[in-house]
Amino acid sequence: MNESAEPKGGRGAQLKHTGLRPGWTTGACATAATTAAYTALLTGEFPDPVTITLPKGQTPSFALAVESQDGESATAGVVKDAGDDPDVTHGALVRSTVRRLPPGSGVVFKAGPGVGTITRPGLPLPVGEPAINPVPREMIRTHLDQVAAAHGGTGDVEVTVSIDHGEEIARSTWNPRLGILGGLSVLGTTGIVVPYSCSAWIDSIRRGVDVARAAGRTHVAGCTGSTSEKTVVREHDLPEDALLDMGDFAGAVLKYIRRHPVDRLTICGGFAKLSKLAAGHLDLHSGRSQVDKGFLADLARGGGASEALAEEIAEANTGLAALQLCAAAGVPLGDLVAATARDEALAVLRGAPVAVDVICIDRAGNVVGRSDPEGPDRAAGHDRR
Secondary structure, X not given: OOOOOOOOOHHHHHHHHHXXXXXXXXXXXXXXXXXXXXXXXHHOOOOOOEEOOOOOOOOOEEOOOEEEEOOOEEEEEEEOOOOOOOOOOOOOEEEEEEEEOXXXXXXXXXXXXXXXXXXXXXXXXXXXXXXXXXXXXXXXXHHHHHHHHHHOOOOOEXXXXXXOOHHHHHOOOOHHHHOEEOEEOEOOOOOEEOOOOHHHHHHHHHHHHHHHHHOOOOEEEXXXXXXXXXXXXXXXXXXXXXXXXXXXXXXXXXXXXXXXXXXXXXXXXEHHHHHHHHOOOOEOOOOOOOOXXXXXXXXHHHOOOOHHHHHHHHXXXXXXXXXXXXXXXXXXXXXXXXXXXXXXXXXXXXXXXXXXXXXXXXXXXXXXXXXXXXXXXXXXXXXXX
């Protein structure tokens, strides 16, 4: 989004309406620290503040809280500012140490103190890898390439990301249960932390529906985040003011559209989040609802899974792991979740004249499940709300 333009709808307009201040993800902080450290390694000087470019083109600057170098490596650190979001990592010091490697080595990521390591399958990284998610890794690689090109480096480096007190902070997250041990994950798909005050965000959802209806939009989309927004635009070519940043508040979208209907609602989000909607949860936040692997196992049985496969799904580490097991066996779990989530949405709509379809995606935005659009007749006998 162009920061200088007034957002007419969608994510930008909703954030502006809440009056809440956005912040920066751990991935953005790690990218800034790495950029500063590698610049110092090549030039002898730390840029302070250090400016990076986020996936949507924003160019924030970060002040350095830590800097040191010894010729073969350099370390920089920034303090995470999560804005007005109640993020457990707000105020954490994110450090990156960049060490030279022989030409041809590429970029090697390491988990320093306070950053976790993947110990169980079903996450977007292999077992044994540091918990630095794919998008932050790509951001870091991109900035390393830019620094190398500007200052005559090869880009062959080891990047060790650390978070002060990260192991202690991680105890209040789901990381240990997911098999991410030793600390926090380095996360973020846009680089920006979107703050969520429940009341403010639900009010912004309602404002988004009102704006779409006033603009004559007959098809709107409730999206769980920026990746799902991109998917919906790609799939349906919807304009910005038809996009609702639903976040975790599926119930808020459905209940307001029940009273203020549009012809069609597309719900798009990550497979794991939408499996919660399929199971009847209207608040999709990880602190208030969890992926029910037993429920996924039952869905898979209905889709032709063997009892042995269903038992594997019930014991899977994550929803993604369950999805991968089914994909290998030819069981369309993504489609089953999408169709069931659609039917749950129709139940909440209580016969409102709205056709609903659901798109499930993976972390990269690939569609892993979808339902056909269905109207209120589908919900007959299914109204439980």
